[in-house]
Structures are given as structure tokens and as C-alpha cells.
Amino acid sequence: MQATNSNFLFYVLLLSLLLFLNSGCHPSLVMDPKKETLTKSMKLLDQGRVEESTLLLENLHEKYPEDDEVRVVLASAYAAMAGLKITSYYDVLYDLYYRKAFSPSKKDTPLSPLNSRPNTNSSSNSNSNSNEKPLPPSTSSSSSSSSSARHLRESFRLGLLFSEALSKFPTLSEEHEIYARQAIELLETLQKPTRAHHSYRALLRATLIGARLSRRFSNSNGNFPCDSNPLEMLERLTESDEELALLFRDLKRAFPKDKSKIEEHHERLHHHVTQLQSLIEKQGPLLFQDSLKALYNAEPDTVCGAL
Amino acid sequence: MRGAMAQGSLVLSELPPQFGSDSPSLSVLTMGGSCLAQMDVLDDLPCAASMLALERKPRFFTTVHLKNGYEALTLTNSLLNRPMARSDFESLFIEKNQLNSMGNIKISFVGSHFAAQFAPYQARVQSVVRNSSYPVLGLHAINEKRLSLLWGTTWTKRVLVGAQLKVFQRQFIHQEVELFQAVSHSGALLQPREQSGVALEPSLTWWIPSSWNWRWTLAVEDLGSVNKKYLELPFNPFFKTGLGASVPVGLGRIEWGVDLKMPQERALALNDFTLGTSYRLGALQFMGGVNASELSGGFRFMLRNLELGVSYQTTRWPSGRENDYQQSILTQAGMGF
Numbered sequence: 001m002q003a004t005n006s007n008f009l010f011y012v013l014l015l016s017l018l019l020f021l022n023s024g025c026h027p028s029l030v031m032d033p034k035k036e037t038l039t040k041s042m043k044l045l046d047q048g049r050v051e052e053s054t055l056l057l058e059n060l061h062e063k064y065p066e067d068d069e070v071r072v073v074l075a076s077a078y079a080a081m082a083g084l085k086i087t088s089y090y091d092v093l094y095d096l097y098y099r100k101a102f103s104p105s106k107k108d109t110p111l112s113p114l115n116s117r118p119n120t121n122s123s124s125n126s127n128s129n130s131n132e133k134p135l136p137p138s139t140s141s142s143s144s145s146s147s148s149a150r151h152l153r154e155s156f157r158l159g160l161l162f163s164e165a166l167s168k169f170p171t172l173s174e175e176h177e178i179y180a181r182q183a184i185e186l187l188e189t190l191q192k193p194t195r196a197h198h199s200y201r202a203l204l205r206a207t208l209i210g211a212r213l214s215r216r217f218s219n220s221n222g223n224f225p226c227d228s229n230p231l232e233m234l235e236r237l238t239e240s241d242e243e244l245a246l247l248f249r250d251l252k253r254a255f256p257k258d259k260s261k262i263e264e265h266h267e268r269l270h271h272h273v274t275q276l277q278s279l280i281e282k283q284g285p286l287l288f289q290d291s292l293k294a295l296y297n298a299e300p301d302t303v304c305g306a307l
Numbered sequence: 308m309r310g311a312m313a314q315g316s317l318v319l320s321e322l323p324p325q326f327g328s329d330s331p332s333l334s335v336l337t338m339g340g341s342c343l344a345q346m347d348v349l350d351d352l353p354c355a356a357s358m359l360a361l362e363r364k365p366r367f368f369t370t371v372h373l374k375n376g377y378e379a380l381t382l383t384n385s386l387l388n389r390p391m392a393r394s395d396f397e398s399l400f401i402e403k404n405q406l407n408s409m410g411n412i413k414i415s416f417v418g419s420h421f422a423a424q425f426a427p428y429q430a431r432v433q434s435v436v437r438n439s440s441y442p443v444l445g446l447h448a449i450n451e452k453r454l455s456l457l458w459g460t461t462w463t464k465r466v467l468v469g470a471q472l473k474v475f476q477r478q479f480i481h482q483e484v485e486l487f488q489a490v491s492h493s494g495a496l497l498q499p500r501e502q503s504g505v506a507l508e509p510s511l512t513w514w515i516p517s518s519w520n521w522r523w524t525l526a527v528e529d530l531g532s533v534n535k536k537y538l539e540l541p542f543n544p545f546f547k548t549g550l551g552a553s554v555p556v557g558l559g560r561i562e563w564g565v566d567l568k569m570p571q572e573r574a575l576a577l578n579d580f581t582l583g584t585s586y587r588l589g590a591l592q593f594m595g596g597v598n599a600s601e602l603s604g605g606f607r608f609m610l611r612n613l614e615l616g617v618s619y620q621t622t623r624w625p626s627g628r629e630n631d632y633q634q635s636i637l638t639q640a641g642m643g644f
Contacts, residue, residue: 039317042438076441085439087401090486196487200441203487254491 034064038073050080068190072197078183079204082176090203092168154272169210180208195254202250209240209247238273318437318445318483330411330429330451333372333639337605337618338583339596341566343549344512344522347587350607350614350641352415352424352457355510355524355549356469359459365418368643370614372411375635379408383432383448387478387499396489399434399444406434407622407633422457429453435624442486446497449540451477459510467512473531476503481539504542506531519552543571559588594618605637614641 037060044053057074064070079086172180187193187201248266252259332351335342342354346361350370353359373380382398399406409431415424432448452475459469478499489496510526530544551564563584569575576599583596592607605618618637 035317039320042317042443045438045440072441073438076438080440086486087436087439087442090490194488195491196485199487199491 034060034067034070038069041073041077045077045080050077053077054081066191068192071186071190072200075183075186075200078179078186082172082179082183084170084172084180084204084207086203089168089170092203092206169207172207172211177208177211180204180211184208193253195256198250198253202247202254205243205247205250209243212240238277241270241273244269318435318443319447319481320445330372330409330426330431332370332411332413333605333616333618333637334585334592334594334607335583336374336409336620336637337594337596337603337616338564338585339581339598339601339603341549341564341581341583341596343510343524343526343547343564343566344551345549345562345564345583345585346520346522346551346553347560347562347585347592349592349609350616350639351413352417352422352455352471353459355512355526356422356457356459356471356508357467357510357512357524357526358522359417359420359422359457359469360461360467360512361514361522362417362419362422365416366643367416368614368641369414370412370639370641372409372413372637372639374409374620374637375407377408377410379406379432380410380430382406383408383430383450386446386448386480386497387450391489391497399446400436400442400486400489405436405624405633406432407635408432420458420460422455422459424453424455426451426453426455444484444486445482446484447479447481449477449479451475465514465516467514469510469512471508471510473506473508474504475506477501479540481537500535500537500539502533502535502537502540502542504531504533519554522549522551524549524551541572545570556586557588559586561586600624603637607639609643612642612644614643615639616641 037056041053041056041060044050044056054074054077057070057077061067061070061074184201184204187197187204190197193201245266248262252262255262331340331342332348334348334350335354338345342348342351344358345354346358348354349366350368353362382395385392385395411426411429413424413426413429416422428450429452430448430450432446434444434446434448436442436444454474456472457469458471459467462468478501480497480499482497484496506529508526508528508530510524512522512524515521524547526547526549527544528547529542531542533542536542546569547566548569549564549566551562553560553562555561561584564582566581566583568579570579578599581596581598583594585592585594590609592609593604594606595604597603600623601620603618603620605616607614607616616637616639620635620637622633622635624631624633
């Protein structure tokens with residue numbers, strides 16, 4: 001009996017040893033070198049060692065020039081070089097799309113400033129126009145001036161909302177702009193971009209546009225955009241037209257179910273900007289600015305009035 | 308058991324390796340997970356059914372255990388049962404970008420030849436966010452209900468044998484999610500999986516009755532089947548072995564044990580070794596344990612039918628930051644008869 005027990009235990013121990021050796025000999029699932037470098041570079045980014053990470057990723061990009069995963073992480077390293085902490089403002093894109101800047105307003109009527117509009121004292125419009133106060137007289141007839149005022153209000157409201165939303169993006173110095181631009185260009189080269197990638201590119205592009213607008217508009221006494229020169233703001237919005245078109249393209253790709261809605265918003269913004277420019281040409285810049293001042297005084301609940 | 312896919316993923320490999328469906332009690336956790344050959348596991352089932360033969364008197368007890376509070380566990384329950392809401396998303400990505408929580412409720416009976424346990428709730432959540440410029444979340448969340456039936460007896464004077472039957476049902480998420488995926492996708496982004504299974508886990512203990520009371524245990528775990536197999540949470544049988552001893556010291560007794568897990572699907576790692584010790588002095592039990600990524604220490608106090616325990620644990624994460632250690636508080640309350 002004792003010999004049987006001892007033999008049994010001997011075999012158990014031998015079996016355990018064999019199992020131990022066998023588990024050690026199993027092929028292990030070792031992370032491949034590319035993923036290992038990517039993980040290491042992400043760790044460096046989290047540690048704040050951005051330049052080291054960027055160098056590592058640029059070398060990896062040379063080895064794997066067609067790899068989307070490498071491109072995305074390298075783009076994020078460039079975004080980090082631009083000083084962008086995405087988690088601190090990612091929701092601006094979410095809000096930009098889903099909230100104020102793009103919510104259609106009841107007052108957001110189609111704009112035709114050069115055509116006469118029905119008299120604003122009619123009963124059908126009495127509720128929406130109950131807070132309207134007359135603007136200073138212009139050289140036009142009274143009916144077309146109040147029509148122009150309404151259009152001006154609507155167009156400028158939309159422009160202000162858009163600019164206000166863009167002002168929530170972080171500011172970038174011109175040096176940092178270069179890195180943000182590099183990130184965007186890299187993301188443009190993705191072979192199979194996902195909706196997440198389009199969202200990221202849209203956010204970076206919006207950051208670039210917003211930073212450029214706020215840097216050129218802000219003055220020492222006031223807040224962007226309300227204390228900015230509206231003529232200059234319109235000029236800059238026009239200059240950013242191509243960039244804005246790309247932004248809306250990215251948004252459409254990020255949110256394909258809302259493509260038609262996004263297109264409509266883009267067209268509305270473009271249309272209002274164009275119409276404002278027509279108003280300026282028609283009224284002249286000085287009178288246009290006077291009209292805006294009167295608008296602020298007459299409608300304290302505008303975006304800027306509330307600030 | 309660590310998911311096989313974690314080895315190839317960028318962020319899931321950053322989670323501490325002690326994830327899986329196991330939800331041990333406070334004493335087992337504090338002893339680093341080392342319990343196969345330990346006799347003084349008083350707030351849970353013996354880790355090996357063969358150790359039942361060494362139980363001195365029957366006991367019935369219930370325990371409620373929490374690691375790092377219940378807030379993260381509430382989030383876990385939400386994630387497993389409904390599509391991710393924006394508030395969950397903000398919690399995971401922005402507010403709490405590194406989670407490590409656990410909780411369980413257990414009702415147990417342990418006798419000298421038979422034991423049973425019903426755990427209606429065993430939850431664990433671990434998450435980490437990497438790369439603040441393009442944030443990616445690695446999330447492991449699991450909730451399991453389990454019924455365990457154990458049988459153990461002496462085969463010879465020195466050899467104890469036993470077997471555990473384990474029936475479980477669990478939901479889990481083991482996934483990487485990019486922040487921008489969450490922003491641009493509507494509907495369910497996280498994919499909770501469900502799995503049910505049964506396992507028979509035999510064990511054998513060689514016991515040398517002596518002043519040191521040496522014990523060596525060999526056990527097989529997860530020898531069974533599941534209704535659905537997932538690469539993220541493999542269910543393959545594996546061997547575990549443990550060596551333990553106990554010796555009277557002063558008015559109490561010191562126990563120590565070292566365990567080794569031998570997984571099938573990967574090579575042995577340092578984390579598969581665990582070392583634990585406890586000193587029982589009347590109604591008090593002091594415990595400590597260590598493995599490659601955790602260091603723990605704590606105590607339990609048992610007065611009449613009530614039990615309270617507190618432990619402190621330091622976990623070293625495979626970190627994005629140097630010396631990334633997370634501190635955890637484990638608490639447990641229980642009632643026994």
C-alpha cells in the first residue's frame with residue numbers, strides 16, 4: 001500500500017513537472033513589433049514625451065507607409081505637438097453639430113435682401129416680430145430697410161453662433177498650426193478611413209479654422225466674436241470658404257445618416273455669408289456697421305447681447 | 308483568465324493582468340490570490356475542493372465585498388444592460404480614465420466533506436484610456452452569477468481528493484473603443500457578450516501532518532464546456548498548483564502559501580505566481596500577499612456572527628506613466644453561523 005501510494009505520488013509529481021514544462025513551451029502570443037512600437041509611442045504621448053513619440057512614429061511610418069493604424073497614431077502625435085488635448089474639447093464638435101450653431105431658427109427665413117418683403121406689421125408675423133424695434137433710417141425705403149434688417153439679423157445671428165462655437169476650440173499659435181495641418185494631411189491619406197477618422201479630421205479642421213478666425217479677430221478690449229470687426233469677420237469667413245467646405249465634407253462622412261441635413265446647413269451658412277456681403281456692397285461698410293450697432297441695441301437677447 | 312485577443316490589441320494589453328471572471332473574497336485577494344493550499348480561508352470556499360477534508364467545523368456565512376466603492380460597479384451594470392449613454396461615455400473617457408473595481412455577494416456553506424456557494428452577483432470592471440490626442444478606451448467589465456458545489460474527502464492518510472462543480476452565467480465586455488467612434492456612432496457601440504457554462508474541477512492534496520503541516524495541491528480548473536466560445540475570454544482547462552504550510556506562533560497561527568497557475572493558451576508569466584500569508588489570532592486575522600503586479604495587506608475581524616474586513620492594495624499597471632501605481636481599498640462585511 002505504501003509503495004502504491006509512493007508510486008502514485010511519483011507519477012503525480014512527474015505529471016505536474018511535465019505540465020509545467022509544457023505550459024512554458026507553448027507558443028506565446030507575443031505582440032508584434034509594429035503594435036509594440038505603437039503601444040510604446042502612445043505611452044510616451046501619455047507621459048508628455050511628445051517629441052520622442054513623434055520620432056518613433058515617423059520611423060515606423062517609413063517602415064509601414066501604407067498602414068492606416070500607424071498614420072492615425074502619428075496624426076495624433078502631430079495633434080499633441082500642436083498642444084491639442086482632445087478630451088478637453090471633443091464635445092464642441094458634438095455640440096457644434098447637434099446644437100445651437102446648426103439648429104434651425106423660426107426666424108431663419110430665406111434671404112432675399114434686394115426684394116421687398118411683405119409688411120412686417122401683418123398679423124401673421126406679429127408674434128415673431130413683437131420685440132422688433134425700428135432701425136435707424138437708411139437710404140432705402142422703409143419697407144426694404146426693415147426687410148434688410150430682418151435678413152441682417154438672421155444672417156448675423158447664424159454667423160455669430162457659428163463663430164461663437166468655433167471660438168470654443170483651443171487657440172493655436174502659427175507654429176502649432178503647422179502640426180495641426182500635418183495631422184489633417186496625414187488623415188487625408190488613410191486608405192480605409194472610418195467614421196471615427198472623419199470625425200477626428202473634422203475636429204482638427206474646425207480647430208484650425210476657429211483658431212485662425214479667433215487669432216485674427218480678437219482685439220485687446222473685447223471678446224471674440226462680438227467685439228470683433230464684423231466686416232473683417234465676414235472677410236475671414238469668406239477666405240475660409242474652402243476649408244469650411246472640407247469641414248462639412250468630413251462631417252457628412254462622419255455622420256452619413258444626417259448628410260442631407262449637414263448639406264443644408266452648409267448651404268445656409270454659405271448663403272447667409274454671401275447675402276451679408278451683398279448687403280455690405282449695397283449699404284456700404286459704414287452704414288452696415290451702424291445697422292449692426294442698432295441691432296445690438298434693439299435686440300439685447302442676441303448672442304452678443306447676452307454675453 | 309486573460310483574453311487571448313488582449314495580447315494583440317493596443318490598449319487592452321494595458322489592463323492589469325488579474326482580470327477574468329474570478330471574484331475572490333477579501334482574504335483571498337489580500338493574500339495575493341494564493342489559496343490553493345491554505346487552510347484559513349474563512350470567508351470563502353476552499354480554493355481546492357480537496358482541502359475540505361481539513362475543515363474543522365461546519366459554517367454558514369454570507370459576505371458582501373467591495374473594492375474601490377460601488378460607483379464603478381453601477382456603471383458596469385449599466386454598460387452590460389443597455390446602450391452606452393453619453394454620461395457613461397464621459398465617465399469612462401473623461402472623468403475616470405482608469406477604473407479597477409470589484410464587488411461580490413456570496414452565500415456559502417462549508418462542511419467537512421461538502422460545501423456549496425451561491426454568488427448572485429460577482430462583478431468586475433477595469434478600464435484604461437490611452438493617448439489623449441486620439442483617445443482609445445480598453446474596457447473589461449464582467450458580471451457573473453455562479454453556483455458551486457464541492458465535495459472532498461481523505462483518500463489515504465496523506466492524500467485528500469475532491470471535486471468542484473461550477474455552474475455559471477455571465478455577461479462581459481472586453482473591447483477597445485475609440486472616443487471618436489463613440490461620438491460618431493449612434494446606438495449600441497459596446498457589445499456585451501453572454502456565456503453560460505458548467506465545469507468540473509478536480510483537485511488533489513498531499514498533506515503531511517507535522518509541525519509545519521505541509522500541503523501541496525494540484526487542481527484542474529475550467530474543465531467543462533460553455534454554450535458560446537469567445538476568443539476574448541477563453542474557457543480552457545488549466546492546471547493550478549499550490550504549496551502551503553502553517554505553524555503555531557505565539558497565541559496564533561501563521562499560514563503561508565504559494566500558488567502557480569499554468570495556462571494553456573500562453574506562456575507562463577511572472578503574474579502566474581502568487582504568494583500569500585496570514586496570521587490568525589483569535590478573532591483577528593492579518594493577511595498579506597504579493598504577485599508581480601500587486602501588493603496587499605489587511606485584516607479581518609470576526610466577532611460572534613459578524614465579520615468585517617479591510618485591505619489595502621497597490622496595483623502596478625502596465626503603465627502609460629512611469630511608476631503608475633493605483634491604490635485600492637477593499638472592504639467586506641459578512642455574517643456567519
